[in-house]
Amino acid sequence: MIITLPSLAMAVLLLAACSKSPWNNPYPAGEAGQNILYSSFSERPKHLDPVQSYSSNEYAILGQIYEPPLQYHYLKRPYTLEPLTAEVMPQPYYLDKQGKPVAESSAHVAFSVYDIHIKPGIRYQPHPAFATDVQGHPRYLSLGATELVQVNSLADFTQTGTRELIAADYVYQIKRLAHPKLHSPLLSFMGDYIVGLKDYPKTLKQAYAAQIKTNPANQFLDLRNYPLIGAEVVDRYTYRITLNGKYPQFVYWLAMPFFAPFPAEADQFYQQPGMAERNIVPDWYPVGTGAYMLTRNDPNREMVLERNPNFHPDFYPQQGEPGDVEHGYLKDAGKQLPFIDRIVLKLEKETIPYWNKFLQGYYDSSGIGSDSFDQAIQFGSQGDVQLTPELQAQGIQLSTTVQPTIGYTGFNMLDDVVGGYTPARQKLRQAISIAIDHEEFISIFRNGRGIGAQGPIPPDIFGHLAGKAGINPYVYEWDKDQPRRQSIRQAKQLLAEAGYPNGRDPKTGEPLIIYLDYSSGGPEDKAVFDWFRKQFAKIDLQMSVRDTDYNRFQEKMRKGTAQMFMWGWNADYPDPENFLFLLYGPNAKAKHDGENASNYDNPQFNALFDKMKNMANTPQRQAIIQQMLEITRRDAPWLWGYYPKEFVLHHEWLYNAKPNHMAHNTLKYRRLDPQLRMLKRHEWNQPRLWPIFILFVVGVVSLIPAVRAYRHKEHRPAVSSGQGVK
Template identity: 70%
Template sequence: PQLLYWLAMPFFAPMPWEADRFYAQPGMAERNLTLDWYPVGTGAYMLTENNPNRRMVLVRNPNFHGATYPTEGEPGDRAKGWLDDAGKPLPFIDKVIYSLEKESIPYWNKFLQGYYDVSGVSSDSFDQAIQFTQGGEAELTPMMKAKGIRLVTAVQASIYYMGFNMLDPVVGGDSERARLLRRAISIAVDYEEFISIFANGRGIPAQGPIPPGIFGYREGREGINPYVYDWVDGRARRKPIAEAKRLLAAAGYPDGRDAKTGKPLLIHLDVTGGGPEDKARFDWLRKQFRKIDLQLVIRNTDYNRFQEKMRKGNAQLFQWGWNADYPDPENFLFLLYGPNGKVRRGGENAANYANPEFDALFERMKNMDNGPERQALVDRMVEIARRDAPWIWGFHPRQFTLHHAWYFNAKPNLMAHNTLMYRRIDPQLREKLRAEWNRPVLWPLWVLLAVFVISLVPAVLAWRRRERASAREAD
């Protein structure tokens, strides 16, 4: 099934030979006449202005082959109005302008004034736009609701995690001792707290390598990682620190010390970066390890040196992430496939994890069509990975998008690049609300004028007194 996804990726876009021959002429690149700046395609829009440092303009392609809005969708799409335009010809918008705003605050203010149709939510404006219910669900603040702004959220097909180097003599390997140590640390690092502090609640804790929206992901009770979470009152709850300390003691490190030598256990985390925000995260990580009496030593280095450590297997614990290339479980599970090990094969398996059963199941699963048999294989692979804990599973980020009431068909699809032609705008409503929100405020001018007039009164009276005095002297 991956072949279809590969064919849909940008680097497989068909290109007419005439265009390739035209841009390959001598001297074209020197004059900046390349496909990068003057792209050729068959989509709904064509690029008419390309200035990435200021603005880019797309206009309707008069030669577009034509398409219609989908007539079917997922459960709930019709209730949200995402099928109201079913069967209508695409695209709906004639011209699209992307402007570069170098600062987030001016961009946010212009969005609130109605000069931008869509906006993300930066940390500067988060509290103004978003609030959380008692159940932890994000919703708009009353101010945003009053303006008719709408919030659309979607969990990204991505994962950020911390990986153990499985070649390391302390945290790596398939011994029960190392496995218990990894599980204890996985419980101690509270990613619910991390998401709340550092991501403004924009994320969900990962229960395994597969994010929501990808085949193989399990919801609810059957989808939790039982080695890190319990199912309590209808939701996943992280196991208590007492359980992490019990596992640590069973691994031979009671109170964070090696039972044989009495020495404290040091865990080394290799990272890049060292700004103020990084320092806050590093301090938070140290705190997580101290909860189970472990000492975390953070080794900060430049990116090239860090990559060299990863290639040679000299890192013990590291932070990593992955964005889906295409929506298939193979694109995540291959990150734990033994023959993809980074040290021995130069692959994307940065943890150098290898489990014979997992690898055999991966070989069977990777080219199967989605169905019950493939789901069963994925379930077993995820169970093996959870048991062995080569990663601290981390979290899947959640994207927050705001749009105005005149912006329609805003269903998120974070894997697609052609969603613009489905969007629709109500320009009359936009102009009406813009005018209401940006009425000139004249009362300060009237106040200044009144102050000015009042300030003139004493001067006028004094002038008149002097004039009368001068007239009397003349008489």
């Protein structure tokens, strides 16, 4: 029997009709009404090993699994650190070169020491690395090849176990930064701070080479046997980190997965022969103490996090910031976490299916892509942001926050035309800064999602000043309680003072051409280029785009041969140091391979940075930051750009969805009403069959003449009358 497409489709539709679940429900019918959060990801996380992972999409998963000693308070703003697995916030003490205690303010501070006490009784998620046999010996830590024959994933190990989190696990993880088989992006940076970490890779490399020489099958390098001065176990629940000099921002790193615990048993388990061939590696199967554990990792389709049955007592915060009560963010104050049983993350590479599934109720929250922006958002008469009536009718809610991120257009300060620190060059850059209207850029290319930057420090970060005190006086003026970009006339005046009257070089008489180095993502970037050209034309300058592929663009940036470029920075932690270091001379990209992409190097700014970076958030620090901002605004190495604004939508059945751009473990605070969601999905997704029937009838009717013609042809005589054989 030939199964035709329509008959197969009809059969499935009939089968679906028997189900109580909506036909277009992409999830198993049995999940309806369950306490499951549905979300998505657009690309496979590159790493899930906390020592290698360093991007926000990976942290969105790792943050639920691994628990570093500290976390960000979920509700408070500005962002505030608090203990997670630590008993209390670690308070550093200081030592001189001889190891004698000195005051924080002492000029002889050689080392900062952090003693971190962790809470007893915290247990790991169930994992085969902790499984034991009846004698109490590890069950899966010395596997032979035959035992792995039937194993294809971690779930194929039938037994699991757990154990208590101890301080040694944190120390083990710090040592893993230098593991010869791993590539931690933080190793070089932390090598300058953690005592002994710089030379530690050499120690481990030699040890590993010696071990492999004696026994090539033994890939497990037990880091417990190789002491690291800067990271040591004090007792079962206490470990000590010793840093070179002072680095007060170090506590922020203690809230990142790099400093989460990693049990030696898990390392031993994953390093057994045959595991890597089966892709059973820590980069694929994380093991932590967090609220959730990764039970399915199929990043080409879905990743599933389930409630960790061993999760320690943890409670929803009782305090927040003003407005949190009104927004309902404190309704669950004091309740035990987590609220949700399972989190299903689906791969959605394309925005259209993702957006439509959100509207159908199959995703609980969503961002807004540029192609669906007009469908979701409208601006009121006062420029206020509102949801469209359709979305309001669906009970969808909107939250907007400014991200701790800056997107900017920079000048290469090493360039012969736009670089340099003379007043003329300053004025040239200031003139361009005025001409390039970032407010217009935000309006056209970001649908209004952003605010013009007045300096490198975004809102909600110490050092950022709102209002008149915070504006960049070289580009803006204060007018009617808001910053207004200076006029083009003023920009032209600056340009003339810079030596380019009417945009022309008086020596040659030719128009000045500014080059924008760019790595375009496709034809859609042409609009951006055209816009830039228009901005430059306002002050009679010409702009040319040097569009190259990504690798060549990066090479130009590394070599310092670009002229103007577009760049951005996403905060590692909410401290002004993490933004101002982008302009610190010793971080220049061309000379020092640092993050200072514009190669800005002003000795005065550098000196103030050195002074500011180790200070607490005091008025004195604010004053120094103001001086630094004044210097950079005058020098104008960047056009300052914009701080992106995030628009997030969520359905009415999702609670406690307060955006937090620094915390990574936010899913444990979310709460759902699955019954309401089920009702709404049914209401919104009733199948409509009538067009199918109409199509079917039209098809049948249109075939009738063909069938008649066929019958006529079949019954027609081979020789018509009158044409008989003569």
